[in-house]
Amino acid sequence: MTEIAGIRSRTVTANGLRMHVTEAGAGEPVLFLHGFPQSSREWAPVMAALADRAHVIAPDLRGAGQTDAPRGGYDTLTVVRDVIALLDELGIDRVNLVAHDWGALVGFDLCLQHPERIRRYVAVAVPAPYLRMTPALMAGMMKAMPHLWFQWVIATPGVGPRLLSHGRQRLARWLLRGFERRPMADADVEAYVEALRDPARARAASQLYRGLILPAFMNIVRGSYHGRVLHTPTLVLFGADDALLPKDALVVSTDDAPHTKVEFVPGGAHFLVDDNPDEVTRRVATFVLA
Numbered sequence: 001m002t003e004i005a006g007i008r009s010r011t012v013t014a015n016g017l018r019m020h021v022t023e024a025g026a027g028e029p030v031l032f033l034h035g036f037p038q039s040s041r042e043w044a045p046v047m048a049a050l051a052d053r054a055h056v057i058a059p060d061l062r063g064a065g066q067t068d069a070p071r072g073g074y075d076t077l078t079v080v081r082d083v084i085a086l087l088d089e090l091g092i093d094r095v096n097l098v099a100h101d102w103g104a105l106v107g108f109d110l111c112l113q114h115p116e117r118i119r120r121y122v123a124v125a126v127p128a129p130y131l132r133m134t135p136a137l138m139a140g141m142m143k144a145m146p147h148l149w150f151q152w153v154i155a156t157p158g159v160g161p162r163l164l165s166h167g168r169q170r171l172a173r174w175l176l177r178g179f180e181r182r183p184m185a186d187a188d189v190e191a192y193v194e195a196l197r198d199p200a201r202a203r204a205a206s207q208l209y210r211g212l213i214l215p216a217f218m219n220i221v222r223g224s225y226h227g228r229v230l231h232t233p234t235l236v237l238f239g240a241d242d243a244l245l246p247k248d249a250l251v252v253s254t255d256d257a258p259h260t261k262v263e264f265v266p267g268g269a270h271f272l273v274d275d276n277p278d279e280v281t282r283r284v285a286t287f288v289l290a
Contacts, residue, residue: 031087033098036102064195
C-alpha cells in the first residue's frame with residue numbers, strides 16, 4: 001500500500017454507522033468508493049498522486065475494512081444514505097465522485113437520487129445502467145455467465161460466508177488474483193483476506209451480493225433505469241482487457257446520459273485501479289480537476 005504524505009485517518013458516525021475514513025490534501029473534494037472484496041486501501045496510489053491538488057477522501061463502506069459490519073443495511077438505498085450522511089458529517093455540500101465495482105453501482109444511484117451533491121462522476125469497471133438487450137449483448141452475457149458463478153456462491157447464506165472466511169480462503173484469494181493483469185501487492189491481498197476472516201465481515205459480504213450487487217445488475221438487465229436520465233457529467237473507465245461485456249454494448253445513448261462518455265484503459269481489466277493506477281489517476285485528474 002502506498003503511504004500518503006499528510007494522511008488523516010478517523011472514525012465518523014454517519015447514518016448510525018461508525019465509518020473509517022482516510023483523507024489527505026486540501027481543496028476540491030474527491031470522494032473514492034471501493035469495490036469488493038477491497039476497502040479504501042484500494043485507492044491509496046491514486047490518492048497519493050492527487051493529494052497535492054485536491055482533498056481526497058476514501059471511506060471503508062458498510063461491512064468493509066475498519067467500518068462497522070452490522071447485520072443489515074446491505075442494499076443500495078441504505079448505502080446511498082451512508083454516503084450522503086458521511087458528506088454531511090464532513091461538511092461537504094458537493095463532491096467529485098470516483099467509484100469502482102459495487103461502489104460504482106452505488107455511485108450511479110447517488111448521481112440519480114442526489115444530483116445536487118455530485119459535481120462529476122468517474123465509474124470504474126461498471127457500465128452505465130442503460131444496457132440495451134441487443135443480440136450482441138445477449139451473446140456476450142451468455143459467454144460471461146460461466147465466469148460469474150462466484151456471485152451466486154457468495155450470495156448463498158452460510159455457504160458464501162464460510163468459503164470467504166475459513167481455511168486458506170481460496171475463494172477470496174481467487175477473486176483478487178483471478179481477474180488481475182498486474183499482480184496486486186501481496187500486502188494488499190493479505191489485508192483484504194484478513195478482514196474477511198471476521199465472521200461479521202464475511203456475512204456482510206454475502207448480504208452485499210444478495211441485497212445489492214445481484215439485484216442491481218438484475219435491475220440494469222430489466223431496463224429499470226430507462227427513463228431516469230443521468231445528467232451528471234460522467235466518465236466510465238473500463239480496462240481494455242476486461243472481456244466480461246462486449247465493448248460496443250457499453251456505449252451510452254445521449255437520451256439516457258447526455259454528458260457521459262466511455263473510455264478503455266490499456267493494461268488493465270476489472271481491478272483497473274491496481275492494474276494501471278497511473279493511467280487511472282491521469283484520467284481522473286483530467287476529468288474532475290481540470
